[in-house]
Amino acid sequence: MRIPVVVDCRSRGILPYHFRLRRFGLDRSEGKKYKGFISERKLERLKEYCREKHLKFYIDNCYGTRGSGYRARFLKHYSPVFGWFYFCAYCGKPVSKKRVAVDHLYPVAKVSKDPALQRKLKRRGIDDLNSEKNLVPSCERCNQKKAANMGSWIRKGKIGRHAWVWMLRWMARIALLLVLGYGIWYLYINGCFIELGGMK
Ligand SMILES: [Zn+2]
Structure with missing residues (x-):
């Protein structure tokens, strides 16, 4: 099976990638995009290459x-x-x-x-x-x-x-921190009282 692929160099210059992409069998189409058909075996190598070089890779297909x-x-x-x-x-x-x-x-x-x-x-x-x-x-x-x-x-x-999921989580975290903070503060204050009492 030959898979239609597109590699988009986006804001990058094409020169450092041009020959390598040509060797993968892709041709330059509009702008900084390279298109072509590629075997499944080569597909993984091309993906790996695009990941490494931060090039946008995608499959051209009828579904969108x-x-x-x-x-x-x-x-x-x-x-x-x-x-x-x-x-x-x-x-x-x-x-x-x-x-x-x-x-x-x-x-x-x-x-x-x-x-x-x-x-x-x-x-x-x-x-x-x-x-x-x-x-x-x-x-x-x-x-x-x-x-x-x-x-x-x-x-x-x-x-x-859904943003509310994270809002709830953040609120729960803040509440937990407040409870913990209050607990530590409470223990600290009480601890000090005991120490002061002992010193008298
Ligand atoms: Zn993230």
Whole structure:
């Protein structure tokens, strides 16, 4: 099976990658994108290469590719908490609107290769990979770590995409810290009284 792939050099210059990408059998298409068909055996090597060089890699397919407008779509559909930040859906870290990485919950690389998964997404009302239903806010670190992984990432993302989950968690943490702080303060004060009493 030959898989249609796209490598996007994005803001990077193409010169350091051009010959290597050509050797993978890709041709330069518009802008800084390289497209071509590749065997499954070579696919992993190309992915590894793109990861190493921080190039954007994705599979070109009919179910939808990683479109260019999905970030804008995400920002339009989901407003940030208090107007200026999002919680990373995977770890709960607050990320500013400017720096938030918009992640495809069901990864492009997996969905495009898996007809069964595509049927599953269709049943859930996701007709397009770049649908807002498939987009979650993420921090840069989780975005890179998740890559094309699914399993527990999907479970975490489905729960963590709701900001109130993290608000509750943060509130619980703060409450716990306050209780602990009060406890220590209380013990300290009492300890001092005992010590002072002993000195008399
Ligand atoms: Zn994160």
